[in-house]
Amino acid sequence: MPKFLKTTIRGFPWNRLLFLFCALFIYRLGAHIPIPSINLNQLTQLFEKNQNNILGMFNMFSGGALSHLTIFSLGIMPYISSSIIMQLLSSILPKFENLKKEGELGKYKIAQYTRFSTLILAILQGSGISLILESQKNLVLNTGIYFYFITILTLVSGTMFLMWLSEQITEYGLGNGTSIIIFSGIISSLPNTLINLIKLVKIDLINVLLVILISLLLLIMTYFVVFIECGQRKILINYIRKEVNNRIYSNKSSYLPLKLNIAGVIPAIFASSIILFPITIISWFISFANKNNFFIIFLKNLINLISPGKLLHSILYTIAIIFFCFFYATLIFNSKETADNLKKSGAFIPGIRPGYQTIRYIDNIIMRLTLSGSIYIAFVCLIPEFFISQFNIPFYFGGTSLLIVVIVTIDFLTQIQNYILSQKYESLFRKVNFKKNIFY
Structure with a gap:
């Protein structure tokens, strides 16, 4: 082995x-x-x-x-x-x-x-x-x-x-x-979806070429999501030179890693809820009303316009995703706190003054990353809806679920790797302490 x-x-x-x-x-x-x-x-x-x-x-x-x-x-x-x-x-x-x-x-x-x-x-x-x-x-x-x-x-x-x-x-x-x-x-829910898909292929309700196309699209989107989620924007950080016992230690360099998709999958979930909630309420109201007056007809037309797969729904969905990406990014990342921690540890960004200039520099990077991340989330969430509406796919293939599956899998594997590394370091420290106890 x-x-x-x-x-x-x-x-x-x-x-x-x-x-x-x-x-x-x-x-x-x-x-x-x-x-x-x-x-x-x-x-x-x-x-x-x-x-x-x-x-x-x-x-x-x-x-x-x-x-x-x-x-x-x-x-x-x-x-x-x-x-x-x-x-x-x-x-x-x-x-x-x-x-x-x-x-x-x-x-x-x-x-x-x-x-x-x-x-x-x-x-x-x-x-x-x-x-x-x-x-x-x-x-x-x-x-x-x-x-x-x-x-x-x-x-x-x-x-x-x-x-x-x-x-x-x-x-x-x-x-x-x-x-x-x-x-x-x-x-x-994936096994039932695959079984139903095989049944539909057998009775010729779905073309085999369409299934192959969907499978290839799923693989390409999965690779794209993994590539983006593993991507980082590294900010170079230098440390101030220190003098200890009349010796000057040269400054070390490190990086401040920032994910390309800072907000994660939460904006997609919230955007879906905001768009689908009024559609659900209006649909229930129409089913209870059972009247064909002008107001009910107007609500039915409104549902048709903002239902998934329509152009207006895609526009509203994209706007909601962008809004929640910026909103949630400001909640989970505090540039002022990051700048203060860098200043306390004697670190600085080359060419940028500590304090307000550092906060402003980090904020500009966060804004650009959040904008690109929101466009990426909107793209991943809208592509499956486009295929569902254009090819009349009889099962739901959501971009939000793909994002959740990929992000959770990456975090799960990362935690396992960190746990294995921590176990190796603990065993190494035990060996060192054991040798110290023997010789001293």
Whole structure:
């Protein structure tokens, strides 16, 4: 066996990987336990009609749990939303900004606020889902207060359990727990998609050449996403010369790495929610109205204009992605804090004065990176929609899901590599300390 493979197997975190598999097994098991008093046949018809709106997107992130109304139907989205709200408050309100600077105690308090806000959001979303379910004909078998109570309690409990499970994965498993749960939900729908695709090819509803074209497009887009996500803009940094014991040590150079896509996949998720939410609300309003007056006709035409695959939808989607990219980049990257840390450590950017000039220089780079990153996200998200609308593909192939899968996979592999390296360094330090104890 090669030496590299032996060292990799020795340092591989098998216990963490086993814990991750057990946690994901529990998650997928709960995604198949339905809530009571639901007519599953009517539920399937409801989701077939609402496949291209916000219900379809949330169903994708929940791994199909929402389409079967299981105990994990709300998924992890309330926790993600509350985490982003806390990040926003940490950059706006002085109280949360001071908590962020308090170290571990501040992080613990922010985590507690995030959990409480997740509970509130889950209750609101669970109440909305129960009202929508009860309003549909022949969908709920036993209506009344009992149905509302059981549905809200089940959905909220499922979300809080997933929040706890994601935190356990982050601490005892591998990768970010929230991202891993969303990743597993998206991956779980791929086998059914492939089976349905093979069935459609057999009955000649889809051309084989079209399937080959889609497969090639998927490979090219995956390579493109990996290339961009692994790309970095490195800023050269020099350190001031130090004099220790009448010796002058020359200044060292290093780099400040900045990702090409700073905002990640969050802007695509938020942009999809903002665009699809009014479409879903208007569609439900039209179904309840059942009138053919001027206002209802106007709303139907509006839905047709902003539905996925239309030109107006692509324009609004691109604008929303660009906006959320700049908005979220300002939340997760603080150029003033970075400049202060460089100044405290005796580092400087060649040709740039410390302080305001450094902040301005970093801000200009961040603006250019964010603009290019937003264009890249919009391109990856719109290309699949173009193919779906032009070639009438009978299944959903989303750019947002591709971004999530690739980004989470890269982060997962990076964390495994870092863990293996840390294990090697720990074993090396143990050997050095053992030799010191023997000779001294």
